[in-house]
Every structure is written in structure tokens, then in C-alpha cells.
Amino acid sequence: MNRTVVLNWLADHVPKPRVNHILRVEETAVSLAQRHDLDPMKAGQAGLLHDLAKYFKAARLLRMARAEALSLDPIVEENPHLLHGPVGAIVAREQFRVQDLEVLDAIANHTLGSPDMSPLSCVIFLADGTEPGRGDHPKLKEIREVSQNNLHRAVALLCDRKLRRLLKNKQLVHPQMVLTRNWALQQTTE
Numbered sequence: 001m002n003r004t005v006v007l008n009w010l011a012d013h014v015p016k017p018r019v020n021h022i023l024r025v026e027e028t029a030v031s032l033a034q035r036h037d038l039d040p041m042k043a044g045q046a047g048l049l050h051d052l053a054k055y056f057k058a059a060r061l062l063r064m065a066r067a068e069a070l071s072l073d074p075i076v077e078e079n080p081h082l083l084h085g086p087v088g089a090i091v092a093r094e095q096f097r098v099q100d101l102e103v104l105d106a107i108a109n110h111t112l113g114s115p116d117m118s119p120l121s122c123v124i125f126l127a128d129g130t131e132p133g134r135g136d137h138p139k140l141k142e143i144r145e146v147s148q149n150n151l152h153r154a155v156a157l158l159c160d161r162k163l164r165r166l167l168k169n170k171q172l173v174h175p176q177m178v179l180t181r182n183w184a185l186q187q188t189t190e
């Protein structure tokens with residue numbers, strides 16, 4: 001994967017403020033990976049590629065997901081935007097020839113997480129949710145701090161924060177995030 005080629009593709013497919021978010025996620029992911037003894041190159045790649053499909057229209061997301069035989073459920077059918085992670089992983093593979101399954105999974109898991117996800121997936125999930133552009137709310141600051149020392153505890157806290165917002169806005173909750181939250185919480189108590 002050539003970073004300049006990806007940046008040129010992003011400039012054509014993603015609005016500038018979202019490209020800036022992507023660059024902050026890349027930087028946050030590299031630094032979290034270094035902190036937790038993970039591969040910073042993989043973290044940087046997954047960070048740079050995580051939002052490739054962010055602006056794909058619903059019909060395109062559903063078409064690509066069906067072609068890949070991804071499992072679709074009623075909540076995803078009502079809100080196909082939830083597929084932008086899994087579809088982004090397909091674009092990373094097909095457009096940018098990324099073959100590393102850990103990187104592809106981290107891209108796919110960045111919105112809802114997944115039970116049993118790898119430490120690299122945890123890093124991307126956290127980098128996306130806590131990069132500096134997300135603001136300075138005390139709860140977010142706490143998650144940033146926890147993510148320095150305990151990836152699973154931080155994932156559970158970030159799921160809580162995202163779930164609270166969905167409940168407050170009376171939105172549908174995709175159960176995969178609940179499963180991610182329960183799994184992450186169990187990792188911290190065992």
C-alpha cells in the first residue's frame with residue numbers, strides 16, 4: 001500500500017474535514033500501537049484506510065456487502081451506513097491490495113467493534129472514537145487515559161459512551177456493539 005496513492009484517492013472521495021479526521025486517527029493509532037507493543041505500521045495503515053467507504057451511498061454499500069456475502073440484518077438494512085467499515089475493508093483489499101487480515105478486520109470492526117477482536121482492532125476502534133478532533137469532554141478524556149494502559153477497559157468505556165448516545169437519541173442499537181461491550185468488560189474482570 002502506497003500512502004500517497006491512498007491520500008490522492010481520499011482527496012477525490014472524501015471531504016477535507018473527514019480526511020483530517022482520518023489523518024488524526026492514523027496518528028492516534030500509531031501512538032497507541034507503540035504504547036501497547038503492537039505493529040505501528042499496521043496501525044497506521046488501518047487508520048488511514050478505515051473510512052474509505054464513509055461516503056458510499058446506501059445502495060452501493062448494500063450491493064458490495066451482498067456481493068461479498070456479508071451477513072445483513074434488519075438493523076443494517078435500515079441503516080446501511082453501518083456497513084461502511086466492512087465495505088471499506090473490501091475497498092482496501094481490492095483497490096489498495098491490502099492482504100493483511102488483521103488490518104482488514106480492524107477496518108471492518110471500527111464502528112461496532114466485535115467480540116474477540118484483536119488488539120489492533122481495539123486500537124483502531126479507540127483511535128476513531130478518541131482522536132483529538134472528537135473534543136475534550138471529561139468522559140472522552142477518561143477513555144483516552146484508560147486507553148494508554150488497558151485497551152479492553154477503554155473499548156468497554158467507549159461502547160458505553162456510544163450506546164448512551166444512541167439511547168438518548170432514541171436510535172436503533174445494533175447488537176454487535178452490545179456484544180463487543182460485554183466481551184471487552186469480561187476481558188477486564190477475568
Ligand SMILES: Nc1ncnc2c1ncn2[C@@H]1O[C@H](COP(=O)(O)OP(=O)(O)O)[C@@H](O)[C@H]1O
Pocket residue numbers: 079081082110111112128162166171172173174175177178
Ligand atoms: N451500535 C450501533 N447501533 C446503531 N447505530 C450505530 C451504532 N454505532 C454507530 N451507529 C451509527 O453509525 C454512525 C456512524 O458511526 P461512527 O462511524 O462511529 O461515527 P462517526 O461518523 O462519528 O465516525 C453513527 O452516527 C451512529 O448513528
